[in-house]
Amino acid sequence: MLTIERQTKTISGVTSDNILEHIQDATQPIVFKDFASQWPIVLSGKISDSAGTDYIRSIYSKEPVSACLGDPDTKGRVFYNKEMTGFNYGGGKVDLNIVLDKLLDHANDSEPPTMYMGSTEVNRWFPNFTSQNSSGLESCAPLTSMWIGNQSKIAAHYDFPHNLAISVVGQRRFTLFPPEQIDNLYVGPMEFAPGGQDISLVDFDAPDFKKFPKFKQAIEAAQVAELSAGDALFLPSMWWHHVEGRNALNVLVTHWWRDTPAYMGRPNNALMAAMLSIRSLPKEQRQAWQSIFNHYIFEHDNTDLNHIPEHALDILKMPLDETSARKIRADLLNKLKR
Numbered sequence: 001m002l003t004i005e006r007q008t009k010t011i012s013g014v015t016s017d018n019i020l021e022h023i024q025d026a027t028q029p030i031v032f033k034d035f036a037s038q039w040p041i042v043l044s045g046k047i048s049d050s051a052g053t054d055y056i057r058s059i060y061s062k063e064p065v066s067a068c069l070g071d072p073d074t075k076g077r078v079f080y081n082k083e084m085t086g087f088n089y090g091g092g093k094v095d096l097n098i099v100l101d102k103l104l105d106h107a108n109d110s111e112p113p114t115m116y117m118g119s120t121e122v123n124r125w126f127p128n129f130t131s132q133n134s135s136g137l138e139s140c141a142p143l144t145s146m147w148i149g150n151q152s153k154i155a156a157h158y159d160f161p162h163n164l165a166i167s168v169v170g171q172r173r174f175t176l177f178p179p180e181q182i183d184n185l186y187v188g189p190m191e192f193a194p195g196g197q198d199i200s201l202v203d204f205d206a207p208d209f210k211k212f213p214k215f216k217q218a219i220e221a222a223q224v225a226e227l228s229a230g231d232a233l234f235l236p237s238m239w240w241h242h243v244e245g246r247n248a249l250n251v252l253v254t255h256w257w258r259d260t261p262a263y264m265g266r267p268n269n270a271l272m273a274a275m276l277s278i279r280s281l282p283k284e285q286r287q288a289w290q291s292i293f294n295h296y297i298f299e300h301d302n303t304d305l306n307h308i309p310e311h312a313l314d315i316l317k318m319p320l321d322e323t324s325a326r327k328i329r330a331d332l333l334n335k336l337k338r
Helices: 019-023 040-047 049-059 096-105 179-184 215-221 267-277 283-298 322-336
Strands: 010-012 030-033 065-070 090-094 114-121 143-149 153-157 162-169 172-177 223-227 232-235 240-245 250-257
Touching: 019 030, 019 162, 040 049, 040 162, 040 250, 049 096, 065 096, 090 096, 096 114, 096 143, 162 172, 162 223, 172 232, 179 215, 179 240, 223 232, 240 250
Parallel strands: 010 030
Antiparallel strands: 030 232, 065 090, 065 114, 114 143, 143 250, 153 240, 162 232, 162 250, 172 223, 172 240
């Protein structure tokens, strides 16, 4: 187990009524103690694991969920197989009741199999959840999802949207790294990873500092958030996070939202296009393109465009409206077909 000295900032007394005022300008992670302590799912889970699963069953739509099962020797780590040709678990569609039954059956095992239901959208699979357990983020139109498992370890990864993650049953431990630590986290293959998101290859239970020496620098920049049932974590966009479920039954609810409209697309698309057209250029040309990207993209706040008449700005206008966004998208699609 890593020893992380820095604890994530913690605030008490925040509820769904005032959560937005605490996160709207936040750029660092924040733990909101007892944020969801009165949610029905939290109150049920505090009675017993069986009562917690009964609540989940009562709002379940009966549509099969995607779940994975790993051997006990994985020790909860959802990861690659030894050869990195696949993963260390099997998965498929299954009735959630079967998953919940197995979690309860193995609750007292000293070395249980790893059981995990990943991101499952609540409006589809648990349609009454949000009306009974309100986050106060309705104006952000978040994508709300539920995650269920036992003693699981999800490798460090990042997400593009902001996230309000709430531990509703059991305890969770988040180990957090700012985005600039990517070089020190030893990220694995792109687009071939558990969950489809690039992950750190470092085993946080037993980090190999000979193989991953720069991970020591990542530890110095890390912070840890310990969540009990009812606690929430605000996780800003692009922060790396390693997530551990600490109990025989753990349920997490996440709320993802973005600052820009969906018609702007995902930044990953720009990264893939740049890998196609820029990464293989000679270094001098890459540096020239870096200057151009800084001018138009990364440092555009400091770019003076007053020399261009407003009516001629076209796609340089800020903010980009939907018509301009669709024009750029159509132009890109046409050029990529050539």
